[in-house]
Amino acid sequence: MTKTTDQNADPTMICVPALNRRDLLRATSALIVAFASGATQAQQRDTPHLKPGKSLKTDEVDGFIALAPDGSATIYCGKVDLGTGLRIAIPQMAAEELGLPLEAITLIEGDTALTPDQGPTAGSSGIMRGGVQIRQAAATAREALIGMAAQQWGKPRTELSVDDGHVIANDTKERLAFSALLSGKPFALKIDEKAPLKNPAAYSLVGKPLPRPDIAAKVTGQHPYMHDVKIDGMLHARVIRPQAVGASITAIDDTAIRALSDVKIVRIKNFLAVVSRNEWTAIRAAKELKVVWSDPANLIGHDKVKSWMLAAASDARQSAGKEVLTQKGDSAKTLIDSKQVLSASYYWPLQSHASMGPSCGIADVRPDGVTIWSASQATHRLRGICARILGLPLDQVRVIYRDGSGCYGTNGHDDVCADAALISKAIGQPVRVQWSREDELGWDPKGPPQLLAMRGAVNGEGKLAAWETEMWLPKATASLPNIPLLGPEAAGIDQPQGLSTGLISQNAHPPYAHPHLTVRVNWLKDSPLRPSNIRAPGKIANSFAVESFIDELAASAQRDSLEFRLEGLTDPRGLAVCQKVAELMRWQARPSPAKSGSLGRGFSYVHYKFNETYVAIGIEVEIKRREGAIVVKRIVCAHDCGLVINPDATRQQVEGNILQTLSRTLYEETQFDTAKVTSVDWQSYPLLTFPDVPELVIALLDQPHLPPLGAGEAACAAVPAALANAVFDACGARLRNVPFTPDRVKVALARGYA
Amino acid sequence: MAVYHCSINGQNRQIESADPDQPLLYALRNDLALTGAKFGCGLGQCGACSVLVDGEAIRSCQISVSQAVGKTITTLEGLGTIDNPHPVQAAFITDQAAQCGYCANGMVINAVALLMRNLKPSLDEIKQALANNLCRCGTHDRILRAVMRASGQVMP
Incomplete structure (x- = not known):
């Protein structure tokens, strides 16, 4: 690593003797880069394309749509395809509404220099909000093109239509190409929220x-x-994470990596990275560099989360207050008056996004501007983060989206880009960081833990009489722009502090008639590990608890669980998905558990956020008692997300x-001890592995005349309770703690619940 | 810097590496511009970096450049192209058997290896053959469907 000949071979790689570097490393100054800056080279590279001059406004047609003279079209979409199909669905919506062939469309996703900020690709909003916005821009554009043709031909608009990139006169069949009407100019139009949408009966692409x-x-x-x-000129970096959450560097010894050529160490306070032209060399250096960390024990351990949540709620230092979210009638009195009150608590643990490809990002921080390549679900948000941590104005930063490994919320994508930005700034060269x-x-932000306690009663007629939900939840910090990122935190760079969880208190009571209902939450100031939104945030745990407890109440009243639900359900779309699953499962009314002792079925219904997609799921299982194994045989789902685009x-x-x-x-x-x-x-x-796949x-219940809703999350929320209910039906064992491990199944078989 | 020789996608290739223990994966991705194989864990647990070595599916994070010497290696790129895909790749396209697709390399490579030793595997045999290949998006059902299709069968 002290090969000075490298300087001649590649001027971007300038090494200093190891001794100097070690001396530097002993110091505690804010920024130590153990080799010379590559700023000279950086200045010689091309200026990034920061200001293309196109509209980036969400209320302008030109923000989203550009028609080229050759008849091709570019759609600029602020949301991104995370492996979800947006890349075909958005062009389908735009082409359909505008009257363009699908092949004419190029889609640009998430590039902050080219696309309007439509918010993160989160909360199942890709089509529901992002696509709908672009569809309205396309409708506005189509109406404008018809207006231009009407003027040119002197015909009323009502006698014109669009098809295949042309306005067509219905009588003479004359055609005018969109490109000819625009003659290279932008639309220069605000999006008309009232521009009429195409009649779904005439759709040729959507659906x-x-x-x-x-x-x-x-x-x-x-x-x-x-x-x-x-x-060009990209270096590979690995960030060395501490031995414990919140640890600081005590000493660094680079003896072990001195034999490696071409390695640099970047340290900014407790942010530590190794950089090399060769990726494998960087990996080896990260592994072999000896770092002594302080030894904090800041964590509570995964097996103590539940008791911690309960205790924190009554500890003034840790409680963020209690809140009644929903109240109807008088549940407390009704429960007191009830002959039999059921109570049960349910726990959802911390979980990782667990993407197959660890996070990766590239940053090129130059004196004249910064370019970040990222797989973030929120490139526009990331742009602001990078500008802030680099101390630059927003217009000096561009984030370009590239597909990553599956992203199911805020995983490590933003962290890794911040890592890359810090290192690239330090060394003046483009840097790729691969986690x-x-x-x-270990370090992706985790889905937060959730604890729910339910109380309920069934009246003399076997109907739901009263319901209470009490939740223990980490409280999201209001207006927090982003989760605090690891790199800036370690580097001592100021950033907004707080918790980000997603909307985790929704779907916390049953969507069935319930005259007496209370939903309370005990808000907690902290979470055991840095939290973030993970797919169907909160709703997955809440629906697990609600739809399990409904089943417990039905079973206690010796009622069929589906009938018990349906008699309190009035929403026709909700009824339709439930009835569809019942039909596909050949559901026969009877109370749970079944008599077989090993085969069971379970049901669950979720109206996502109580105002979005409708999902019903039925699951059939077999329980292997000796192994405590749950064999999932078949899963049936009916899904109504409004208009189905694709x-x-x-x-x-x-x-x-x-x-x-x-x-x-x-x-x-996610398991953790007191350190990490x-x-x-x-x-x-x-x-889950292939042998587990049922x-x-x-069944998709299409609603062509209704708005499209999200499909990226809702079905998640109905799975866990359907499974727990199926297990109970099979063997009478009630699972209230996730994950449903064989040990828990065995305990539940022995004592009835776990 | 030592040089290691092997056959990759039908061509004799040289890999230069300062470390004989460098996993083949990094040579493929960084030196030979073959990025079909993906880094997933570096532990041989997920299968995303699979390649065919002498006809067998091997995790390229677990085989070093020195161990690759003299071997015949086929990567995802060597199986087929967008215009002329391998039958397994064609089946994956027909069944749209990818979401993020990061694991797809391992799925295709391991399915090809399976079909080389078993022309008509049962659904359970396919599940067992892919048991150590992980997918996070939940594309399993389509992948099974595609492998059945590639072997001329339909999903039961």
């Missing part, structure tokens, strides 16, 4: 199961993932929701 454009490239090794991006598997499972892509989202949640419910809990996360590989953090039956 078709068109193939996704990325899949052929993905399965032939041609798709350019974030992890595959290469930038390890241990980094990803039925195959939607179906795939539902499949993914179901199988990923089956994994989270059966297997997943200990479940850092696929053995200690297991996922038969899937999915």
Whole structure:
């Protein structure tokens, strides 16, 4: 690593003798870079394309749509395709509304220099909000083009239509190309929220199961993932995370890596990284560099989370207050007056996003501007973060989106880009940071824990009489722009502090008639590990508890659980999904548990956020008592997300929701001791595998005349309770703690619950 | 800097490495511009970096450049192209068997290896063959469907 000849071979790699570097490392100054800055080279590179001059406004047609003279169109979408099918669905919506052939459209996603900020691709909002916004821009554009043609031809607008990139006179069949009407000019129009939408009966693209454009490239090794991006002069970096959460560096000894050529160490306070031209060298250096860390014990340990939550709620230092979220009638009095009150508590553990590819990002921090390549679900938000940590104005930063490994919320993508930005700024060269598997499972922000206690009663007629939900939840910090990131935190850079969880208190009571209802929450100031939003945030745990407890109440009244639900359900779309699943399962009314002792069925219904997608799920299981194993045989789902843009892509989202949640419910809990996360590989953090995969039956209930809703999350929320209910039906064992491990199944078989 | 020789996708290739223990994965991705194989864990637990070595599915994070010497290696790119995909790749496209697709390399490579030793595997045999290949998006059902299709069968 002291090979000075490297200076001649590659002027971007200037090393200093090891002795100097070690001296430097002993110091505690804010920034130590153990080699010379590459600023000279940086200045010689091209200026990044920061200001393209196109509209980036969400209320302007030109923000989203550009028509070229050759008849092609570019759609600029602030939301991104996270493997979800947006890349075909958005063009379907835009082409349909504008009257363009699908092949004419190029979609640009998430590039902050080119796309309007439509908010993060989160909360199932890609189509529901992002797509709908673009559809309205397309409708505005189409009306404007018709207006131009009407003027040119002197015909009334009502006698014109659009097709195939042309305005057409209905009588003479004359055609005027959009490009000719625009003659190279932008639309210069505000989006008209009242521009009429095409009649769904006339759709030719929306509603078709068109193939996704990325899949052929993905399965032939041609798709350019974030992890595959290469930038001229790019160096490979690995960040060395502390031995304990919140630890600081006590000493560094680089003796072990002195034999490696071409390695640099970057240290900014407790932020430590190694950099090399060669990726494997960087990996070795990160492993072999000896770092002594302080030894804090800041964590509570995963097995104590539940008791910690209960205690924190009554500790003034840790409680963030109690709140009644919903109240109807008088549940307390009704419960007191009831003959039999049921109570049960349910726990959902901390979980990792567990993306297959550990997070990766590239930053090129130059004196004249910064470019970040990222797989973030929120490139526009990340732009602000990077500007802030680099101390630059927003317009000096561009974030370019590239597909990463599956992203199910705020995982490590933002962290890794902040890592890369800090290192690139320090060394003046483009830097690629690739997290390890241990980094990803150990340090990605975690889905927060949730604890729910339910009380309820059934009246003399066997109907739901009263219901109370009490929740213990980490409280999200109001107006927090982003989760605090690891790199800036270690480097001592000021950043907004607080918790980000997603909206985790929704779906906390049953969507059935309930005259007496109370939902309370005990808000907690902290969470055991840094939290973030993870797919179907909160709703997955809340629906697990609510739909399990409904089943417990039905069973206590010796009622069929589906009938018990349906008699309190009035929403016709809710009834439709429930009835569809009942039909597909050939549901026969009877109380649970079944008599077989090993085979069971369970049901669950969720109206996501009480105002979005409707989902019902039925699960059939077999219990292997001796092993404590749950064999999931078949999962049936009926799904109504309004207008279906692309039925195959939607179906795939539902499949993914179901199988990923089956994994989270059966297997997943982030384990940690008092120092740090200990479940850092696929053995200690297991996922669902192929032998576990059941038969899937999915029915999409299309609503062509209703607005499109999200399909990226809702079905998740219905899985865990359907599974728990099926287990109970099979063997009378009630599972109230996730994951449903064989040990828990055995305990539940022995004592009735676990 | 030592040089290691092997056959990759039908061509004799040289890999230069200062470390004989460097996993093949990094040579493929960084030196040979073959990025089909993905880094997933570096532990041989997920299968995302699989390649065919002498016809067998091997995790390229677990085989070093020195161990690759003299071997015949096929990567995802060597199986087929977008215009002329391998039958397994074609089946994955037909069944749209990828979400993020990061694990797809391992799925295709391991399915190809399976079909080389078993022309008509049962659904359970496919599940067992892919048991050590992880997918986080929940694409399993389509992957099974695609492998059945590639072997001329339909999902039961």
